Amino acid sequence: MMKLSLGPILWFWTKQSVFNFYANAADWPVDTIYLGETVCSRRRELKPDDWFGLARDLKECGKNVVLSTLTLIESEADLRGLRRICDQHEFLVEANDQSAVQLAVQNGLSFITGPSMNTYNTATLKVLARKGLKGWCLPVELGKDTLKCLIDELKEEGLDLPAEVFSWGFLPLAWSSRCFTARHFNLPKDNCEFRCLEYPEGLELRSRESQELFRINGTSTLSGSRYDLLQELPGMDDMGVATVRLSPEHQGMEDVVKRYDVVRRGGIPDLNPLALTEAPPCNGYWYGKPGMDIVAPSKT
Amino acid sequence: MELVCPAGSLPAMKTAVDNGANAVYFGFRDSTNARQFAGLNFNDKRAAEGIEYAHSRGARVFCAINTYPQPEGWEQWKSAVDRAAALGVDAIILADMGLLDYAANRYPDTPRHLSVQGSATSYEALKFYKDNFDIRRAVLPRVLSVDQVRGVAKHSPVELEVFAFGSLCIMAEGRCYLSSYVTDESPNTRGACSPAKAVQWQETPQGLESRLNDVLIDRYSEGESAGYPTLCKGRFEVEGSVYHAIEEPVSLSTVELLPELRALGISAVKIEGRQRSPAYIADVTRTWRQALDALNANAENFAVDPVWNETLSGLSEGGLTTLGAYHRKWK
Numbered sequence: 001m002m003k004l005s006l007g008p009i010l011w012f013w014t015k016q017s018v019f020n021f022y023a024n025a026a027d028w029p030v031d032t033i034y035l036g037e038t039v040c041s042r043r044r045e046l047k048p049d050d051w052f053g054l055a056r057d058l059k060e061c062g063k064n065v066v067l068s069t070l071t072l073i074e075s076e077a078d079l080r081g082l083r084r085i086c087d088q089h090e091f092l093v094e095a096n097d098q099s100a101v102q103l104a105v106q107n108g109l110s111f112i113t114g115p116s117m118n119t120y121n122t123a124t125l126k127v128l129a130r131k132g133l134k135g136w137c138l139p140v141e142l143g144k145d146t147l148k149c150l151i152d153e154l155k156e157e158g159l160d161l162p163a164e165v166f167s168w169g170f171l172p173l174a175w176s177s178r179c180f181t182a183r184h185f186n187l188p189k190d191n192c193e194f195r196c197l198e199y200p201e202g203l204e205l206r207s208r209e210s211q212e213l214f215r216i217n218g219t220s221t222l223s224g225s226r227y228d229l230l231q232e233l234p235g236m237d238d239m240g241v242a243t244v245r246l247s248p249e250h251q252g253m254e255d256v257v258k259r260y261d262v263v264r265r266g267g268i269p270d271l272n273p274l275a276l277t278e279a280p281p282c283n284g285y286w287y288g289k290p291g292m293d294i295v296a297p298s299k300t
Numbered sequence: 301m302e303l304v305c306p307a308g309s310l311p312a313m314k315t316a317v318d319n320g321a322n323a324v325y326f327g328f329r330d331s332t333n334a335r336q337f338a339g340l341n342f343n344d345k346r347a348a349e350g351i352e353y354a355h356s357r358g359a360r361v362f363c364a365i366n367t368y369p370q371p372e373g374w375e376q377w378k379s380a381v382d383r384a385a386a387l388g389v390d391a392i393i394l395a396d397m398g399l400l401d402y403a404a405n406r407y408p409d410t411p412r413h414l415s416v417q418g419s420a421t422s423y424e425a426l427k428f429y430k431d432n433f434d435i436r437r438a439v440l441p442r443v444l445s446v447d448q449v450r451g452v453a454k455h456s457p458v459e460l461e462v463f464a465f466g467s468l469c470i471m472a473e474g475r476c477y478l479s480s481y482v483t484d485e486s487p488n489t490r491g492a493c494s495p496a497k498a499v500q501w502q503e504t505p506q507g508l509e510s511r512l513n514d515v516l517i518d519r520y521s522e523g524e525s526a527g528y529p530t531l532c533k534g535r536f537e538v539e540g541s542v543y544h545a546i547e548e549p550v551s552l553s554t555v556e557l558l559p560e561l562r563a564l565g566i567s568a569v570k571i572e573g574r575q576r577s578p579a580y581i582a583d584v585t586r587t588w589r590q591a592l593d594a595l596n597a598n599a600e601n602f603a604v605d606p607v608w609n610e611t612l613s614g615l616s617e618g619g620l621t622t623l624g625a626y627h628r629k630w631k
Contacts, residue, residue, distance in 0.1 A: 072472050073422040074448050082424075098420060102428035116475050118419075118488065120368035123398025127432065141477040141486055142370065149371035173478050174471040174532075177443035177625050180546055184538050189631040205545050206537045207516040213536065214478070216545070221471070223481055284484075290513060291481035 002236065002264050003243040004257065005032035005164065008068040008094070008114075010172055010247060011217060012196035015045040017250060022054055026061040028254055029261040032243060033058050034094055036068040036085065038114070039175070040218045041078050042192065048084050055091055066092045069100040071116045072175045072219070092134060101131060110134045115166050116175070120146075122153040129159055137164040137245060140171045140227075143288040144235065151240045162242030168230070168256060169247025170202065170215050170279070171223040171291060180216040189219075200250045201277050212280060213292075223291060225282035231297040232286060233263045252276040301562055301569055303592055304362070304461060305585050308340045308574035313350040315578040316359075320589030323360040325393060326350065327491075327574065331373075332380040333364040334417055335574040336491035347387055360390040366415035367491045368396045378402055385410045391436065394418070395474055400433035414438035416463070417487065419474035421448075423455035430457040437461055439570060441473045442552060445628045450564050459567035465584060465612065466572025468552040468624050470532060478531045483513045494530045501526075510534075527617060551616035552624045555588070555609065558595050559602045580615055587611045 006025055009018065025033060035055050037043050046054075055065045067085050070078055079099065086093055086103035095101045096114040104111040112135040119125055119136050128136070138147055147163065154161050181203060182192040202215035202222060212224035229236070233244065244264065246256060252275040259269040284293030305321035307313030316324045327333025329341040342350065351361045363384040369377035377399055384392045385407040392410055394400045395417035403412055414420055414429050416439040429435045437459035440449060453460055471478070473487070480486035483498040498513040508520045510529035517534035520526045527533065532546040552572070554561070561569065569592075571584055587608050595602050613619055624630055 071475070072443065073425065074444060076451055079422060079424060097422075098418075098425040098428040099422045102424045102431075105428075118368050118396065118474060120370050120396065120488070121374055121398045122371060123374070123401060124396060125398075127397050127401045131432075139477075139488075141480045141489060146370045146372075153371060171477075171481070173481055174476040176471045177445070178470055178547075178631050184541075184545065188629065190628075203538055208519060208535065208537055208542060209516050210537070211515060213482075213515060216538065221478065221546070285480070288484070290484050291477070 002233070002241055003031040004029065004260055004264065005243050005245045006030050006034065006257075007166065007169070007245045007247045008034040008036055008038045010039060010170070010220065010222065011200050011202060011250070012040070012043045012194070013045070013200055013250060014197060015050070017200070018046060019054070021248065021250065021253070022058060024254060026058060026063065028257045030063070030246070030257055032064040032066060034066045034068045038068050038071050038096055039220045040179070040196075041070060041075070041081065042189075042194070043196070043218070048081070059091075066094045066112060068094040068114060069096050071096040071114075072177065073097050073099045074177055101128070105131045108132075112164075113137060115140050115172065122150060122157065125150070125154060125161055126157065126159065129161060133161060135162040135164060135242065137166060140166050140173070141285055141291065143286045144232070144239070145288060147241070148239050155240075163240070164243035164245050165229065165236060165241055166227065167232075167236075167244045167246060168228055168260065169226060169249065171227050171285075172220055173214070173223055173291075174221040176219050176221075179219050180221065181218045184216065223282065225280040225292055227283065227285070227291075228281045229283060229286055230260060230263055230269070232283070233260070237264070249276065301558075301566060301592060301595075302461075303585070303588055304568050304570045305581060306466075306571055306574040306576065307350065307581075308335065308337070308576065309578070310342070310346045310350050311578045312574075312576070312581045314353055315582045316585050317354050317357050319582050319585035321359055321585050323362060323390070323568070324350075324354055325362040325364050325574075327364045328380055328383065330376070330380075331490045331492070332367055332369075332377050334366050334415070334487050334491045335364075337575050338496070340575060344383055344387065351387055351389065362391045362393050362413060363387070363389040364393040364415065365399065366393050366395040366417045368488045369399065370489070381407070393439070397433075400429070400435070404433045408434070411436040413461070414458075415474075416441050417474035419472055421452070421472065423452050423457070426452070426456050426458055437567065439463070442469050443472050443625050445631070446557065446560055446626045447628065449561075449566070449626070453564045453566065460565075461568040461570050462554075462561060462566055463552060464554050464569035464571060465588065466551060467617065468547070468550060468622065470547045470624070482515055482531060494528070499529055548620070549617045550620040550622045553609075553612050553616065553621035554623060554626055555591050555612065556604050557623065557626055558591060559599055562595060562599060583611055583615055
């Protein structure tokens with residue numbers, strides 16, 4: 001059976017919200033939980049020790065815990081944070097940048113690559129496998145045909161590298177040194193007043209025809225539509241996908257997890273409306289189309 | 301510091317060399333490079349002619365193969381590396397780890413530069429690329445401030461090249477999927493951002509509208525100058541206000557930072573714009589050559605000639621330039 005994972009929280013939530021979220025998640029049918037700040041180094045509601053504490057608690061609850069690293073590394077301080085995560089042997093690390101891979105390799109630590117690491121072909125995965133790669137998340141802009149090729153080629157090479165697919169949530173599409181939330185409030189990034197805390201699911205960016213295009217989340221930009229591959233789970237299972245990643249939202253997450261859990265077990269989900277923030281669905285990337293498209297799943 | 305100029309065509313390459321480029325960079329006529337435009341770039345014959353022209357005038361030539369091959373494209377990308385090596389280029393500019401590995405093993409004597417698309421923003425990332433693929437040089441993404449560039453340069457195991465002039469990517473390059481979210485092509489997959497095939501222009505009662513795959517990117521009232529609908533430079537609505545929510549249409553220009561970049565030990569400055577005309581390349585290259593010559597003649601008393609700024613502003617998107625992230629306040 002495919003595993004379910006909870007990706008790192010991409011938004012900026014208060015410390016209490018984060019603790020509450022994971023206190024609940026401890027009881028959800030997810031196998032793996034990614035913990036840590038991947039977007040902005042100014043987001044320090046939780047200190048490193050808070051994250052390690054959470055990681056140990058969740059591990060005790062039987063969860064496989066992975067520590068996620070910052071995606072855009074800009075300063076010596078960012079590297080210090082990264083060293084803290086890579087300089088331990090208790091947990092696997094999700095490397096979201098080559099800096100993290102380098103530090104993990106130096107410390108003899110195994111790692112998983114997150115969706116922002118450009119693993120587009122088998123040769124790349126082979127390079128990383130020699131360095132200690134234990135699993136990889138498909139880059140979000142790639143679809144099922146490419147994934148199937150990659151899984152088949154890895155098998156031919158005799159490499160056991162479990163594939164994970166970002167399957168539900170707003171897609172992380174870009175990272176910048178510039179903060180678009182601060183920009184919206186005419187604030188300098190260095191004095192942003194932590195406005196992201198007021199937007200636990202980001203700021204909606206719409207076209208002038210009210211099309212929900214993107215979600216502004218500090219220095220990162222996410223999709224305006226919510227990626228949802230629930231109906232693709234049987235195909236993913238056939239293909240040999242190991243893990244299905246769900247991206248945390250502050251409302252309705254338990255129902256999302258339950259729905260995915262039922263379907264991965266071959267059941268039919270209860271289709272009561274979810275208590276989620278409203279957003280259009282999308283699945284285009286999976287079908288090799290523009291990411292924002294919605295394609296009716298094929299019957300095959 | 302080396303002046304590295306773009307060549308989208310043979311005339312542009314010759315123009316860059318004639319106007320003082322120390323090195324020029326080009327790509328093949330397909331999606332193996334990050335400037336895939338119809339009618340642009342080189343076949344092998346043209347590339348050989350350009351390389352001969354540049355080499356006989358003392359300029360170096362780099363070949364950009366800086367997109368990310370997927371399994372079905374692997375052979376094509378690999379063959380692009382073979383072709384570049386056979387042409388005798390002075391370096392191949394690569395981003396993909398698999399291709400870097402192939403090039404390092406198959407052509408150890410052809411130097412490898414890490415493309416900006418390789419997203420290396422720290423010296424630890426540079427060490428990764430150096431240790432594993434023995435890269436000689438890396439091009440830094442346009443997201444670092446001068447202080448951050450200093451931090452990277454201090455511990456860098458390789459030569460550094462930084463962007464000096466041209467279009468400004470404000471997202472960390474190599475990790476921006478905005479374009480494929482709206483169209484089906486991105487810099488990583490197809491070497492295209494906001495591709496021309498998806499662009500539509502329409503006069504409407506509300507004004508001139510630019511669209512990308514039907515998504516309204518901008519609408520111009522009379523008298524406003526319209527720019528190419530690059531996704532991140534559109535005007536959008538956030539909480540009721542309509543503005544350039546991500547970035548204004550401006551160009552990067554760092555001429556005033558030259559003494560500082562030199563002091564940091566930066567090896568080369570790069571001009572963006574393989575999609576630009578030979579006339580543009582001539583003006584930009586000549587101006588930057590003058591600036592670098594002035595710097596080399598007397599670094600301590602380097603002063604920006606107003607004529608340079610005038611020329612460069614005239615060539616910039618919206619007539620505006622910015623120091624981008626090099627200037628901390630921009631962030």
